[in-house]
Amino acid sequence: MAEKFHLKVITPERVFYEGEAFFVEMNTTEGEVGIYKNHIPMTMLLAPGVLLIHEEDGVKEAALHSGFIEILQDRVSVLAEIAEWPDEIDINRANEAKIRAERQLKNGEQTANIIKAEIALKRALTRLEVGRHK
Amino acid sequence: MASMRDIKRRKSSITSTQQITKAMKLVSTVKLQKARSKAEYSKPYSNFMYETVRSILTKSTNIDHKYLHSGDSGKKAVIMMTSNRGLAGGYNSNITKLIMGSGIPKEEMIIYPIGRKGRDAMSRKGYQMATDYSDVINDPLYKDAIEISQELLHGFEKGEISEIYLAYTSFKNTVSQIPKMEQLLPVTMDQTTVSKEDQIIPMNYEPNEEEVLDMVIPKYVTSLIYGALLECVASENGARMTAMDAATSNAEEMIDTLSLEYNRARQGSITQELTEIIAGAEAIS
Numbered sequence: 001m002a003e004k005f006h007l008k009v010i011t012p013e014r015v016f017y018e019g020e021a022f023f024v025e026m027n028t029t030e031g032e033v034g035i036y037k038n039h040i041p042m043t044m045l046l047a048p049g050v051l052l053i054h055e056e057d058g059v060k061e062a063a064l065h066s067g068f069i070e071i072l073q074d075r076v077s078v079l080a081e082i083a084e085w086p087d088e089i090d091i092n093r094a095n096e097a098k099i100r101a102e103r104q105l106k107n108g109e110q111t112a113n114i115i116k117a118e119i120a121l122k123r124a125l126t127r128l129e130v131g132r133h134k
Numbered sequence: 135m136a137s138m139r140d141i142k143r144r145k146s147s148i149t150s151t152q153q154i155t156k157a158m159k160l161v162s163t164v165k166l167q168k169a170r171s172k173a174e175y176s177k178p179y180s181n182f183m184y185e186t187v188r189s190i191l192t193k194s195t196n197i198d199h200k201y202l203h204s205g206d207s208g209k210k211a212v213i214m215m216t217s218n219r220g221l222a223g224g225y226n227s228n229i230t231k232l233i234m235g236s237g238i239p240k241e242e243m244i245i246y247p248i249g250r251k252g253r254d255a256m257s258r259k260g261y262q263m264a265t266d267y268s269d270v271i272n273d274p275l276y277k278d279a280i281e282i283s284q285e286l287l288h289g290f291e292k293g294e295i296s297e298i299y300l301a302y303t304s305f306k307n308t309v310s311q312i313p314k315m316e317q318l319l320p321v322t323m324d325q326t327t328v329s330k331e332d333q334i335i336p337m338n339y340e341p342n343e344e345e346v347l348d349m350v351i352p353k354y355v356t357s358l359i360y361g362a363l364l365e366c367v368a369s370e371n372g373a374r375m376t377a378m379d380a381a382t383s384n385a386e387e388m389i390d391t392l393s394l395e396y397n398r399a400r401q402g403s404i405t406q407e408l409t410e411i412i413a414g415a416e417a418i419s
Contacts, residue, residue, distance in 0.1 A: 010178050010179045010182055011179060012176055012179045012180075012276045012279075012357060012360055013172075013175060013176065013276065014175045015175075015178050028340070029340075029341065030340050030341060040338060041336060041337045041338060042337065042338040042339070042340060043186070043190070043337060043338070043339050043340070043346055044339075044340045045340075045341070045345070045346060045349050067353070068186075068346065068349065068350060068353075070186060077182060079179065079182055079183060079186070079353075081276065081280075081353070
């Protein structure tokens with residue numbers, strides 16, 4: 001089993017997660033990444049996606065939306081504007097948001113709105129994916 | 135000397151005022167505790183954000199970014215955080231004084247008011263006002279901070295705003311709140327306190343430094359605004375608590391003096407009555 005490192009997930013409202021993990025996966029603007037201990041120091045931008053924390057008692061799953069991640073050799077910090085555990089996700093709301101965003105995209109609104117709708121759609125899909133495993 | 139009835143009337147009016155101030159003090163004590171813990175929960179995020187921006191800027195000295203320079207033209211925006219309600223001692227007037235004494239000329243300043251008290255005071259003095267976000271201060275959400283920072287950053291990018299300042303009251307403890315004015319943009323960092331370890335570790339940025347800064351700095355501004363909003367709520371309630379506590383004890387003091395005066399008047403009237411009766415009895419016999 002891989003060595004453990006210190007992982008911290010912080011949101012504006014609270015410290016979302018703090019503990020020892022040996023592997024963590026998430027989605028960045030450059031694609032999906034997985035991080036073990038002794039990774040080279042790096043700062044990356046987050047894309048909406050699923051956060052997987054592999055720790056001693058198993059795998060924890062959460063939804064992350066927009067933020068960045070700072071990786072140091074023995075310490076990984078995730079700063080996310082929104083982070084949610086599966087039980088905090090309202091699936092019905094996410095479903096509605098998904099349908100709404102898809103409709104906006106189909107109707108081909110202005111560019112600014114399209115970007116907004118795309119972000120909303122990504123958020124909704126992430127929430128649905130994490131929420132499914134409740 | 136005032137008559138007994140007058141004294142009694144005044145005493146009862148002060149007693150009811152005291153009941154109100156007492157109740158207000160209790161309410162703000164409860165609100166203060168809530169606001170305080172909320173402000174504390176948000177600290178790790180804004181501290182970390184600050185550290186990250188600082189370390190990016192110290193490590194890459196040759197970086198040239200739009201958020202690091204002030205525009206040549208354009209106004210200086212001041213986000214002014216006050217409360218929507220009064221009776222909080224010097225809480226609101228401290229911020230007003232701070233902004234007026236900041237040395238920024240009135241014509242160059244544009245105020246983004248959050249809180250009705252500050253907005254009213256400044257617009258009376260003829261300062262220019264931008265969008266009013268007064269409702270936010272009742273219960274600040276992170277979403278509100280995003281909205282405010284987006285509007286300001288938009289103005290900054292278009293060159294309408296050259297500098298952004300934040301005027302708020304920082305919460306030190308229950309009895310002391312300090313009005314502060316900080317510069318948000320262009321970002322200036324105190325680089326003397328960076329730790330040795332921080333300077334040695336080379337950091338990689340993906341996709342690259344500029345793009346990371348592009349995203350991190352707006353978030354940094356948002357987190358500072360959000361942190362300041364939460365601190366303001368705590369400060370407002372702290373200031374109100376102290377003010378109401380002082381008002382309650384002042385009322386107590388007044389009631390004490392009035393009771394003394396009332397008793398003296400009562401005794402005086404009894405003595406007078408007795409003298410009259412005795413004098414009357416003597417006159418008959």
